Amino acid sequence: MTLITSPQALECRECHRRYGVEPLSICEECFGPLEPAYDLDAVDGVEFRKHAEAGPTSLWRYEPLLPGGPDVERVDLGAGFTPLRRADNLAEVLGLERLWIKDDSVNPSNSFKDRVVSVATTMARAFGFEAISCASTGNLANATGAHAAKARMPAYVFVPEDLERAKILATEAYGAKVVAVKGNYDDVNRLCSEVADALPWAFVNVNMRPYYAEGSKSLGFETAEQLGWRLPDHCVVPIASGALMTKIHRAFRELAAIGAVEDKPYRVSGAQAEGCAPVAQAFRENATEVRPVKPDTIAKSLAIGNPADGWYAIQTARATGGEIDACTEAEVIEGLRLLAETEGVFTETAGGVTIAVLKRLAERGVIRRDEETVAYVTGNGYKTVEALEGTLEATYHVAPDLDEFLAALGR
Ligand SMILES: Cc1ncc(COP(=O)(O)O)c(C=O)c1O
Ligand SMILES: [Zn+2]
Incomplete structure (x- = not known):
């Protein structure tokens, strides 16, 4: 019995039809979502615990129940094992x-999105995709930018236009190309499904979704x-x-x-x-x-x-x-x-x-x-x-002067 398994198949959550470990996300039969299937009988709980405790301080300490396996090089920034x-x-x-x-x-x-993106980019690189991409509400954008940089792959990140500035700027700092879409997330997601069909890109939460969600x-x-x-x-x-x-x-x-x-x-x-x-x-x-x-x-x-x-x-x-x-x-x-x-x-x-x-x-x-x-x-x-902004107690604004500070304090 080997502890280091990897999913032997993708399985439809609805009709349980099985597929190979491929860049697929939807069942051809019933349009249900696909998920990695593991042979749980082959994983011993005590061994799993020992393996985790001896493993890295990241999500990859749980590798026997994550996609990948011993032959796949990980994209790993150390996500996980947080307090x-x-x-x-x-x-x-x-x-x-x-x-x-x-x-x-x-x-x-x-954010926790580093976990899902570490797994998704690991699989995307193993499948030989040209670029990493995602439809994001913000945190996924940052995680995708970071992991694509680590994997030395180009990244294209699609977000709703009205996102917080920090999330957009950080994504660009990682070298990712941000595509700000005039619409909400659901519009962004629809566009990404079309782009995923048209270009050889791995969208972490679209065509890589079965692996992404496992993270x-x-x-x-x-x-x-x-x-x-x-x-x-x-x-x-x-x-x-x-x-x-x-x-x-x-x-x-x-x-x-x-x-x-x-x-x-x-x-x-x-x-x-x-x-x-x-x-x-x-x-x-x-x-x-x-x-x-x-x-x-x-x-x-x-x-x-x-x-x-x-x-x-x-x-x-x-x-x-x-x-x-x-x-x-x-x-x-x-x-x-x-x-x-x-x-x-x-x-x-x-x-x-x-x-x-x-x-x-x-x-x-x-x-x-x-x-x-x-x-x-x-x-x-x-x-x-x-x-x-505007929801907290006002800051004291004072000259560098003790009396003025004490007055502001009400003393
Ligand atoms: C900070 C944060 N928490 C939770 C979630 C929810 O994740 P899920 O889409 O898996 O429900 C998200 C998704 O973007 C997120 O950014
Ligand atoms: Zn199905």
């Missing part, structure tokens, strides 16, 4: 006993490892396309299946902003499909109106007894500030959404006081500072 922070100050405010912040704001390009599993693997190879009771995860939430659940299932953790009930809840909450809305209404919306929110990185994995996020919440809730725009800022003020972690608006929904769920009693809870903080506050 799981015990958040006692925030827990006290929220009336919870055991709260953790999974702080993915400290990845190489400062998100590493957040689930890491949470379990950092808890001492245990599953938590409740997770709160931000939703844009819904892939991250779906894959954290998948990671927990795989760990239990191979015997790396003891199986136990856990709940996975999702977080959206009211200004773009198609998944929360469908969950609330007990709907049988996710109806697309037109996004209008300061949480731009979560502004996907027609989420590709929205339905799977709902299934994840339903299967685990979680919830999907949404917060107001004011709560986004409150959440962001609450985390910064209590835990010293400065997150972007997406993290504000996570904390705001965590607070809502705690206040509603959905998260019970004694549930060990993990909140996923997936992006960095320095990328979206303009969202804070």
Whole structure:
């Protein structure tokens, strides 16, 4: 038995038809999404744990359950293995006993997207694509630029025109060509699907999507490892396309299946902003499909109106007894500030959404006081500072003069 496996096939999530490990993303039979399939019987949980603990401090410590394999050279900037922070100050405010912040704001390009892009660019280079590309709400743009630079491949990054400046400038600093599209993310995504058909480019979240989404599993693997190879009771995860939430659940299932953790009930809840909450809305209404919306929110990185994995996020919440809730725009800022003020972690608006929904769920009693809870903080506050403009206490403006300073202080 060899521990270093790699997916033997892609498998359709809906009809289970199998395909080779190729640059495909959609089932020809039923148009369902394809996903890498592993032979879980061939992976021993105890060996998996040992291998992880002896591995690099990056997502690649979990290589037996990630795409790639021993013969594929990785594109690796060291994404992953970020801190799981015990958040006692925030827990006290929220009336919870055991709260953790999974702080993915400290990845190489400062969001969890480095994980998914490390996997997607690794596979794209192995498949022999000419260039790396993506349809992005911002964080993916930065991660794609960074990893394409490392892989010495040209990058073309498509974004909605109204993105935060920091995200556009950082992408260009990595040497990527930014294509600002006059439209929202869903328009950008549609254009990218057409470009992917026309040019030999690897779009990390379009034609590379099966491999890309697998990178998100590493957040689930890491949470379990950092808890001492245990599953938590409740997770709160931000939703844009819904892939991250779906894959954290998948990671927990795989760990239990191979015997790396003891199986136990856990709940996975999702977080959206009211200004773009198609998944929360469908969950609330007990709907049988996710109806697309037109996004209008300061949480731009979560502004996907027609989420590709929205339905799977709902299934994840339903299967685990979680919830999907949404917060107001004011709560986004409150959440962001609450985390910064209590835990010293400065997150972007997406993290504000996570904390705001965590607070809502705690206040509603959905998260019970004694549930060990993990909140996923997936992006960095320095990328979206303009969202804070005019919302904070005014700065003291003084001459370099003690008396003037003391007067300003009111002393
Ligand atoms: C900071 C941040 N958090 C969470 C998400 C949601 O990821 P997913 O599209 O997998 O739901 C995104 C997506 O862009 C993001 O940028
Ligand atoms: Zn199918």
